[in-house]
Amino acid sequence: MVVKVYGYVHASCPQRVLLCFLEKEIEFELIHVDLDTLEHKKPDHLLRQPFGQVPAIEDGDFKLYESRAILRYYSNKYTDQGTDLLGKTLEQRAIVDQWMETETNYFNALALPIVVNLVLKPKFGKPCDFTFVEEQKVKLEKIMDVYENQLARNRYLAGDEFTLADLTHMPMMNIMNIIGLSSMVTTRPNLNRWWNDISARPAWKKLIEMAAN
Structure with a gap:
Protein backbone atom coordinates (compact mmCIF):
# COMPACT_ATOMS: atom_id res chain seq x y z
CA MET A 1 0.00 0.00 0.00
CA VAL A 2 1.29 3.45 -0.93
CA VAL A 3 1.83 5.72 2.06
CA LYS A 4 0.33 9.20 1.74
CA VAL A 5 2.69 11.92 2.96
CA TYR A 6 1.08 15.31 3.54
CA GLY A 7 3.73 17.98 3.44
CA TYR A 8 5.85 20.46 1.54
CA VAL A 9 8.88 19.13 -0.31
CA HIS A 10 11.10 22.12 0.58
CA ALA A 11 10.45 21.97 4.33
CA SER A 12 12.96 20.14 6.52
CA CYS A 13 10.57 17.91 8.48
CA PRO A 14 8.76 16.47 5.42
CA GLN A 15 12.15 16.06 3.72
CA ARG A 16 13.29 13.97 6.67
CA VAL A 17 10.38 11.55 6.12
CA LEU A 18 10.75 11.46 2.34
CA LEU A 19 14.45 10.72 2.65
CA CYS A 20 13.70 7.84 5.01
CA PHE A 21 11.16 6.41 2.56
CA LEU A 22 13.65 6.67 -0.29
CA GLU A 23 16.35 4.92 1.76
CA LYS A 24 13.89 2.21 2.83
CA GLU A 25 12.41 1.84 -0.68
CA ILE A 26 8.89 2.51 0.59
CA GLU A 27 6.28 3.56 -1.94
CA PHE A 28 4.74 6.92 -1.13
CA GLU A 29 2.57 9.66 -2.56
CA LEU A 30 3.48 13.22 -1.63
CA ILE A 31 0.37 15.33 -1.19
CA HIS A 32 1.33 18.99 -1.29
CA VAL A 33 0.29 21.17 1.64
CA ASP A 34 0.69 24.85 0.74
CA LEU A 35 2.37 26.54 3.68
CA ASP A 36 2.25 29.96 2.02
CA THR A 37 -1.55 29.94 2.05
CA LEU A 38 -1.60 28.42 5.56
CA GLU A 39 -3.25 25.25 4.29
CA HIS A 40 -1.61 23.45 7.23
CA LYS A 41 -3.78 25.48 9.61
CA LYS A 42 -7.08 24.60 7.93
CA PRO A 43 -9.61 22.13 9.39
CA ASP A 44 -8.93 19.29 6.95
CA HIS A 45 -5.24 19.23 7.78
CA LEU A 46 -5.81 19.73 11.49
CA LEU A 47 -7.63 16.39 11.49
CA ARG A 48 -4.33 14.83 10.39
CA GLN A 49 -2.00 17.03 12.44
CA PRO A 50 -3.79 18.84 15.30
CA PHE A 51 -0.89 21.28 15.82
CA GLY A 52 -1.08 22.51 12.23
CA GLN A 53 2.37 21.37 11.11
CA VAL A 54 3.80 19.10 8.42
CA PRO A 55 4.31 16.26 7.74
CA ALA A 56 1.53 13.82 8.52
CA ILE A 57 1.11 10.37 7.01
CA GLU A 58 -1.78 8.06 6.21
CA ASP A 59 -0.97 4.38 5.73
CA GLY A 60 -4.34 2.74 5.19
CA ASP A 61 -6.17 3.30 8.47
CA PHE A 62 -2.96 4.13 10.32
CA LYS A 63 -2.16 7.82 10.80
CA LEU A 64 0.93 9.39 12.32
CA THR A 102 21.03 15.56 20.01
CA GLU A 103 19.73 16.72 16.62
CA THR A 104 16.39 17.68 18.16
CA ASN A 105 17.55 19.35 21.36
CA TYR A 106 20.85 20.95 20.35
CA PHE A 107 21.35 21.24 16.59
CA ASN A 108 17.82 21.88 15.35
CA ALA A 109 16.91 23.92 18.42
CA LEU A 110 19.55 26.47 17.38
CA ALA A 111 19.47 26.15 13.59
CA LEU A 112 15.71 26.44 13.12
CA PRO A 113 15.35 29.88 14.78
CA ILE A 114 18.17 31.14 12.54
CA VAL A 115 16.28 29.94 9.45
CA VAL A 116 13.04 31.43 10.75
CA ASN A 117 14.68 34.83 11.20
CA LEU A 118 16.71 34.89 7.99
CA VAL A 119 14.15 33.30 5.65
CA LEU A 120 10.61 32.99 6.98
CA LYS A 121 10.20 36.31 8.76
CA PRO A 122 11.26 38.42 5.73
CA LYS A 123 9.09 36.24 3.49
CA PHE A 124 6.03 37.25 5.52
CA GLY A 125 7.07 40.88 5.92
CA LYS A 126 8.39 40.62 9.47
CA PRO A 127 11.76 42.03 10.61
CA CYS A 128 14.71 39.74 11.19
CA ASP A 129 16.30 39.95 14.63
CA PHE A 130 19.93 40.02 13.49
CA THR A 131 21.29 40.30 17.03
CA PHE A 132 19.46 37.13 18.00
CA VAL A 133 20.71 35.38 14.85
CA GLU A 134 24.33 36.21 15.68
CA GLU A 135 23.86 34.93 19.23
CA GLN A 136 22.40 31.69 17.89
CA LYS A 137 25.30 31.31 15.46
CA VAL A 138 27.84 31.52 18.28
CA LYS A 139 25.99 28.79 20.18
CA LEU A 140 25.65 26.65 17.06
CA GLU A 141 29.37 26.90 16.34
CA LYS A 142 30.03 25.26 19.71
CA ILE A 143 27.59 22.46 18.85
CA MET A 144 29.38 21.95 15.54
CA ASP A 145 32.63 21.50 17.47
CA VAL A 146 31.04 18.57 19.32
CA TYR A 147 30.04 17.03 15.99
CA GLU A 148 33.54 17.57 14.63
CA ASN A 149 35.01 15.67 17.58
CA GLN A 150 32.53 12.83 17.21
CA LEU A 151 33.25 12.50 13.49
CA ALA A 152 36.99 12.49 14.13
CA ARG A 153 36.43 9.10 15.80
CA ASN A 154 33.64 7.70 13.64
CA ARG A 155 32.75 7.66 9.96
CA TYR A 156 29.13 8.45 10.82
CA LEU A 157 27.56 9.96 13.92
CA ALA A 158 26.56 6.63 15.46
CA GLY A 159 29.47 4.52 14.22
CA ASP A 160 30.56 2.89 10.99
CA GLU A 161 27.16 2.81 9.26
CA PHE A 162 24.77 5.46 7.95
CA THR A 163 21.69 5.53 10.19
CA LEU A 164 18.81 7.73 11.29
CA ALA A 165 21.36 9.60 13.40
CA ASP A 166 22.81 11.03 10.18
CA LEU A 167 19.64 11.14 8.10
CA THR A 168 17.69 13.30 10.52
CA HIS A 169 20.31 16.08 10.27
CA MET A 170 20.42 16.28 6.48
CA PRO A 171 17.52 18.59 5.57
CA MET A 172 18.49 21.32 8.02
CA MET A 173 22.18 20.96 7.17
CA ASN A 174 21.27 21.53 3.54
CA ILE A 175 19.19 24.60 4.38
CA MET A 176 22.14 26.01 6.33
CA ASN A 177 24.29 25.64 3.23
CA ILE A 178 21.65 27.35 1.09
CA ILE A 179 21.30 30.39 3.37
CA GLY A 180 25.03 31.02 3.64
CA LEU A 181 26.08 29.09 6.74
CA SER A 182 28.12 26.46 4.90
CA SER A 183 31.34 27.61 6.59
CA MET A 184 30.12 25.95 9.80
CA VAL A 185 30.65 22.67 7.95
CA THR A 186 33.45 23.41 5.47
CA THR A 187 35.83 24.80 8.11
CA ARG A 188 35.64 21.54 10.06
CA PRO A 189 37.38 18.76 8.08
CA ASN A 190 35.62 15.79 9.67
CA LEU A 191 32.20 17.40 9.52
CA ASN A 192 32.86 18.40 5.91
CA ARG A 193 33.97 14.87 5.01
CA TRP A 194 30.82 13.46 6.62
CA TRP A 195 28.55 15.89 4.79
CA ASN A 196 30.17 15.18 1.42
CA ASP A 197 29.71 11.46 2.07
CA ILE A 198 26.05 11.48 3.12
CA SER A 199 24.96 14.10 0.58
CA ALA A 200 26.32 11.86 -2.21
CA ARG A 201 23.87 9.09 -1.32
CA PRO A 202 21.42 8.18 -4.14
CA ALA A 203 18.38 8.70 -1.92
CA TRP A 204 19.47 12.26 -1.08
CA LYS A 205 20.07 13.02 -4.76
CA LYS A 206 16.56 11.77 -5.57
CA LEU A 207 15.10 14.01 -2.89
CA ILE A 208 16.95 17.03 -4.24
CA GLU A 209 15.60 16.24 -7.71
CA MET A 210 12.07 16.05 -6.29
CA ALA A 211 12.50 19.46 -4.66
CA ALA A 212 13.82 20.96 -7.91
CA ASN A 213 10.79 19.86 -9.97
Whole structure:
Protein backbone atom coordinates (compact mmCIF):
# COMPACT_ATOMS: atom_id res chain seq x y z
CA MET A 1 0.00 0.00 0.00
CA VAL A 2 1.29 3.45 -0.93
CA VAL A 3 1.83 5.72 2.06
CA LYS A 4 0.33 9.20 1.74
CA VAL A 5 2.69 11.92 2.96
CA TYR A 6 1.08 15.31 3.54
CA GLY A 7 3.73 17.98 3.44
CA TYR A 8 5.85 20.46 1.54
CA VAL A 9 8.88 19.13 -0.31
CA HIS A 10 11.10 22.12 0.58
CA ALA A 11 10.45 21.97 4.33
CA SER A 12 12.96 20.14 6.52
CA CYS A 13 10.57 17.91 8.48
CA PRO A 14 8.76 16.47 5.42
CA GLN A 15 12.15 16.06 3.72
CA ARG A 16 13.29 13.97 6.67
CA VAL A 17 10.38 11.55 6.12
CA LEU A 18 10.75 11.46 2.34
CA LEU A 19 14.45 10.72 2.65
CA CYS A 20 13.70 7.84 5.01
CA PHE A 21 11.16 6.41 2.56
CA LEU A 22 13.65 6.67 -0.29
CA GLU A 23 16.35 4.92 1.76
CA LYS A 24 13.89 2.21 2.83
CA GLU A 25 12.41 1.84 -0.68
CA ILE A 26 8.89 2.51 0.59
CA GLU A 27 6.28 3.56 -1.94
CA PHE A 28 4.74 6.92 -1.13
CA GLU A 29 2.57 9.66 -2.56
CA LEU A 30 3.48 13.22 -1.63
CA ILE A 31 0.37 15.33 -1.19
CA HIS A 32 1.33 18.99 -1.29
CA VAL A 33 0.29 21.17 1.64
CA ASP A 34 0.69 24.85 0.74
CA LEU A 35 2.37 26.54 3.68
CA ASP A 36 2.25 29.96 2.02
CA THR A 37 -1.55 29.94 2.05
CA LEU A 38 -1.60 28.42 5.56
CA GLU A 39 -3.25 25.25 4.29
CA HIS A 40 -1.61 23.45 7.23
CA LYS A 41 -3.78 25.48 9.61
CA LYS A 42 -7.08 24.60 7.93
CA PRO A 43 -9.61 22.13 9.39
CA ASP A 44 -8.93 19.29 6.95
CA HIS A 45 -5.24 19.23 7.78
CA LEU A 46 -5.81 19.73 11.49
CA LEU A 47 -7.63 16.39 11.49
CA ARG A 48 -4.33 14.83 10.39
CA GLN A 49 -2.00 17.03 12.44
CA PRO A 50 -3.79 18.84 15.30
CA PHE A 51 -0.89 21.28 15.82
CA GLY A 52 -1.08 22.51 12.23
CA GLN A 53 2.37 21.37 11.11
CA VAL A 54 3.80 19.10 8.42
CA PRO A 55 4.31 16.26 7.74
CA ALA A 56 1.53 13.82 8.52
CA ILE A 57 1.11 10.37 7.01
CA GLU A 58 -1.78 8.06 6.21
CA ASP A 59 -0.97 4.38 5.73
CA GLY A 60 -4.34 2.74 5.19
CA ASP A 61 -6.17 3.30 8.47
CA PHE A 62 -2.96 4.13 10.32
CA LYS A 63 -2.16 7.82 10.80
CA LEU A 64 0.93 9.39 12.32
CA TYR A 65 2.57 12.80 12.63
CA GLU A 66 5.90 14.14 13.93
CA SER A 67 8.72 13.40 11.51
CA ARG A 68 11.06 11.62 13.92
CA ALA A 69 8.27 9.33 15.15
CA ILE A 70 7.54 8.49 11.51
CA LEU A 71 11.23 7.73 10.90
CA ARG A 72 11.40 5.33 13.81
CA TYR A 73 8.15 3.59 12.94
CA TYR A 74 9.00 2.86 9.30
CA SER A 75 12.62 1.97 10.04
CA ASN A 76 11.28 -0.66 12.45
CA LYS A 77 8.41 -1.78 10.23
CA TYR A 78 10.71 -2.40 7.25
CA THR A 79 13.84 -3.55 9.06
CA ASP A 80 14.79 -5.98 6.27
CA GLN A 81 13.97 -3.63 3.38
CA GLY A 82 16.28 -0.99 1.98
CA THR A 83 18.93 0.62 4.17
CA ASP A 84 19.20 -0.52 7.78
CA LEU A 85 18.82 2.80 9.58
CA LEU A 86 18.50 1.60 13.17
CA GLY A 87 21.76 -0.11 14.09
CA LYS A 88 22.33 -3.83 14.52
CA THR A 89 22.67 -4.17 18.30
CA LEU A 90 20.79 -2.75 21.27
CA GLU A 91 23.81 -0.58 22.07
CA GLN A 92 24.08 0.71 18.50
CA ARG A 93 20.39 1.57 18.49
CA ALA A 94 20.85 3.48 21.72
CA ILE A 95 23.65 5.53 20.15
CA VAL A 96 21.43 6.23 17.12
CA ASP A 97 18.68 7.43 19.47
CA GLN A 98 21.21 9.54 21.36
CA TRP A 99 22.22 11.41 18.21
CA MET A 100 18.61 11.80 17.09
CA GLU A 101 17.92 13.43 20.44
CA THR A 102 21.03 15.56 20.01
CA GLU A 103 19.73 16.72 16.62
CA THR A 104 16.39 17.68 18.16
CA ASN A 105 17.55 19.35 21.36
CA TYR A 106 20.85 20.95 20.35
CA PHE A 107 21.35 21.24 16.59
CA ASN A 108 17.82 21.88 15.35
CA ALA A 109 16.91 23.92 18.42
CA LEU A 110 19.55 26.47 17.38
CA ALA A 111 19.47 26.15 13.59
CA LEU A 112 15.71 26.44 13.12
CA PRO A 113 15.35 29.88 14.78
CA ILE A 114 18.17 31.14 12.54
CA VAL A 115 16.28 29.94 9.45
CA VAL A 116 13.04 31.43 10.75
CA ASN A 117 14.68 34.83 11.20
CA LEU A 118 16.71 34.89 7.99
CA VAL A 119 14.15 33.30 5.65
CA LEU A 120 10.61 32.99 6.98
CA LYS A 121 10.20 36.31 8.76
CA PRO A 122 11.26 38.42 5.73
CA LYS A 123 9.09 36.24 3.49
CA PHE A 124 6.03 37.25 5.52
CA GLY A 125 7.07 40.88 5.92
CA LYS A 126 8.39 40.62 9.47
CA PRO A 127 11.76 42.03 10.61
CA CYS A 128 14.71 39.74 11.19
CA ASP A 129 16.30 39.95 14.63
CA PHE A 130 19.93 40.02 13.49
CA THR A 131 21.29 40.30 17.03
CA PHE A 132 19.46 37.13 18.00
CA VAL A 133 20.71 35.38 14.85
CA GLU A 134 24.33 36.21 15.68
CA GLU A 135 23.86 34.93 19.23
CA GLN A 136 22.40 31.69 17.89
CA LYS A 137 25.30 31.31 15.46
CA VAL A 138 27.84 31.52 18.28
CA LYS A 139 25.99 28.79 20.18
CA LEU A 140 25.65 26.65 17.06
CA GLU A 141 29.37 26.90 16.34
CA LYS A 142 30.03 25.26 19.71
CA ILE A 143 27.59 22.46 18.85
CA MET A 144 29.38 21.95 15.54
CA ASP A 145 32.63 21.50 17.47
CA VAL A 146 31.04 18.57 19.32
CA TYR A 147 30.04 17.03 15.99
CA GLU A 148 33.54 17.57 14.63
CA ASN A 149 35.01 15.67 17.58
CA GLN A 150 32.53 12.83 17.21
CA LEU A 151 33.25 12.50 13.49
CA ALA A 152 36.99 12.49 14.13
CA ARG A 153 36.43 9.10 15.80
CA ASN A 154 33.64 7.70 13.64
CA ARG A 155 32.75 7.66 9.96
CA TYR A 156 29.13 8.45 10.82
CA LEU A 157 27.56 9.96 13.92
CA ALA A 158 26.56 6.63 15.46
CA GLY A 159 29.47 4.52 14.22
CA ASP A 160 30.56 2.89 10.99
CA GLU A 161 27.16 2.81 9.26
CA PHE A 162 24.77 5.46 7.95
CA THR A 163 21.69 5.53 10.19
CA LEU A 164 18.81 7.73 11.29
CA ALA A 165 21.36 9.60 13.40
CA ASP A 166 22.81 11.03 10.18
CA LEU A 167 19.64 11.14 8.10
CA THR A 168 17.69 13.30 10.52
CA HIS A 169 20.31 16.08 10.27
CA MET A 170 20.42 16.28 6.48
CA PRO A 171 17.52 18.59 5.57
CA MET A 172 18.49 21.32 8.02
CA MET A 173 22.18 20.96 7.17
CA ASN A 174 21.27 21.53 3.54
CA ILE A 175 19.19 24.60 4.38
CA MET A 176 22.14 26.01 6.33
CA ASN A 177 24.29 25.64 3.23
CA ILE A 178 21.65 27.35 1.09
CA ILE A 179 21.30 30.39 3.37
CA GLY A 180 25.03 31.02 3.64
CA LEU A 181 26.08 29.09 6.74
CA SER A 182 28.12 26.46 4.90
CA SER A 183 31.34 27.61 6.59
CA MET A 184 30.12 25.95 9.80
CA VAL A 185 30.65 22.67 7.95
CA THR A 186 33.45 23.41 5.47
CA THR A 187 35.83 24.80 8.11
CA ARG A 188 35.64 21.54 10.06
CA PRO A 189 37.38 18.76 8.08
CA ASN A 190 35.62 15.79 9.67
CA LEU A 191 32.20 17.40 9.52
CA ASN A 192 32.86 18.40 5.91
CA ARG A 193 33.97 14.87 5.01
CA TRP A 194 30.82 13.46 6.62
CA TRP A 195 28.55 15.89 4.79
CA ASN A 196 30.17 15.18 1.42
CA ASP A 197 29.71 11.46 2.07
CA ILE A 198 26.05 11.48 3.12
CA SER A 199 24.96 14.10 0.58
CA ALA A 200 26.32 11.86 -2.21
CA ARG A 201 23.87 9.09 -1.32
CA PRO A 202 21.42 8.18 -4.14
CA ALA A 203 18.38 8.70 -1.92
CA TRP A 204 19.47 12.26 -1.08
CA LYS A 205 20.07 13.02 -4.76
CA LYS A 206 16.56 11.77 -5.57
CA LEU A 207 15.10 14.01 -2.89
CA ILE A 208 16.95 17.03 -4.24
CA GLU A 209 15.60 16.24 -7.71
CA MET A 210 12.07 16.05 -6.29
CA ALA A 211 12.50 19.46 -4.66
CA ALA A 212 13.82 20.96 -7.91
CA ASN A 213 10.79 19.86 -9.97
